[in-house]
Amino acid sequence: MSPQVIATDLDRTLLRSDGTTSARTRAALDLAMARGAHVIAVTARPVRWLDRLKPCFGRLPHVIASNGAVCYDLAAGAAYDARPFDPATVAKLLADVRAALPGARFALETPHGMVREADYELSPFDQDDDDAGRRVVSYEELPGAVADDPLLKILAADRGRGSAAMFVEALPAVGTLGQLTYSTNRGVLELGPPGVTKASTLAAWCAARDIDVADVVTFGDMPNDVPMLRWAGRSYAVANALDEVKAAASGVTASNDEDGVAQIVEELFHQ
Numbered sequence: 001m002s003p004q005v006i007a008t009d010l011d012r013t014l015l016r017s018d019g020t021t022s023a024r025t026r027a028a029l030d031l032a033m034a035r036g037a038h039v040i041a042v043t044a045r046p047v048r049w050l051d052r053l054k055p056c057f058g059r060l061p062h063v064i065a066s067n068g069a070v071c072y073d074l075a076a077g078a079a080y081d082a083r084p085f086d087p088a089t090v091a092k093l094l095a096d097v098r099a100a101l102p103g104a105r106f107a108l109e110t111p112h113g114m115v116r117e118a119d120y121e122l123s124p125f126d127q128d129d130d131d132a133g134r135r136v137v138s139y140e141e142l143p144g145a146v147a148d149d150p151l152l153k154i155l156a157a158d159r160g161r162g163s164a165a166m167f168v169e170a171l172p173a174v175g176t177l178g179q180l181t182y183s184t185n186r187g188v189l190e191l192g193p194p195g196v197t198k199a200s201t202l203a204a205w206c207a208a209r210d211i212d213v214a215d216v217v218t219f220g221d222m223p224n225d226v227p228m229l230r231w232a233g234r235s236y237a238v239a240n241a242l243d244e245v246k247a248a249a250s251g252v253t254a255s256n257d258e259d260g261v262a263q264i265v266e267e268l269f270h271q
Contacts, residue, residue: 002269004215006032007040007064007202007228010053011183013221013238014041014261021056028262028269030058035269040064040205042198044183044190044224046109046153047072047079049125066109067181067192067224068201069152079111083201084150085178085193091143093177093191097156098139100173101166104156104189108142110149115142121159123188154178154191161187167223181224190224199227217268219253219261221245236264 006029008014015021029039039061041053047065050072054060063072071081085093094106107116114126115135126134137145158166163182166189174180179192198220206216214233220226221241226248229235237249238260246252254260 001215002032002035003037003217003234004211005038005040005206006217006219006265006268007042007232008219008261009198009221009225009228010041010043010045012240012256013219013225014256015056016257022259022262024259025262026056026058028259028265029061031269032265033059033061037269038062038209038211040202041074042068042202042218042225042228044153046114047111048109048113050074051077062205064198064201064205066152067179067183067190068196068198069192070111070150071201071205081201082111082150082152083193083196084152085154087143087147087151089177090146090151090154093154093174094139094142096173096175096177097154097170097189097191100170101156101158101189103158103161104166105158106139106142107155107157108146108151109153109155110146110151112149115145117142120155121157123186152192156189156191157187159187163188183222183224197227198224199231202228203231217264219264220249221256236260 041061042064044067060074065072069083070079072079105117105120107120118136163185216232218228218232218235221238229249235249236251236253237246239255253264
């Protein structure tokens with residue numbers, strides 16, 4: 001029996017290394033939707049990076065963004081069902097992580113854009129002049145700068161380091177105040193609200209539509225995908241995934257540049 005949900009990470013999983021999708025991948029996802037399945041892009045990307053995804057798809061998927069902290073209607077351009085931080089915890093969380101990672105600089109993501117320290121090094125995705133909401137404030141001003149906007153994700157960047165080593169150092173400092181993970185090895189940690197993961201929000205999305213976990217297939221490549229891969233009825237890591245991610249999945253498919261997601265979707269829907 002074909003699954004009711006195809007839930008896939010984007011960067012380095014569904015998307016090719018150049019950030020696009022192949023005609024084969026678009027056709028496979030369109031086939032799944034034509035057969036009645038929901039396709040969900042489950043991504044670490046913030047809301048402000050989502051509309052640029054439209055050319056990557058034929059029929060537009062559902063989106064769970066910021067590692068589960070918000071859902072997004074790609075067709076309507078509207079965020080919904082946010083799961084933000086408690087504003088009262090933000091100052092302490094920032095202070096504790098700064099103590100653990102003195103070289104890191106912070107950026108905060110809301111549904112309406114980024115607020116960052118001046119020394120926070122932007123990623124290549126952040127170079128667009130029209131990237132909404134990029135405000136620069138001092139470290140001391142960060143908590144107040146998002147007091148009236150749901151805080152969905154905290155980024156701690158030290159681009160000269162590796163994310164895995166930073167994760168080990170920061171995890172004790174985070175404690176129960178946040179959900180620590182990373183989706184790139186390029187010196188960036190991602191902090192989400194406590195208990196919020198790709199898996200928790202995908203599970204809630206499915207439960208609201210009476211979809212059983214056995215009818216969900218997921219795909220991923222990095223540690224932020226592991227909870228989703230472990231939760232789903234069936235899951236696949238792409239060949240370019242980290243070894244720990246492959247170990248968490250039910251199976252391994254071809255790499256992102258070899259249309260690994262599309263290969264499995266075609267098999268599932270008997271193309």
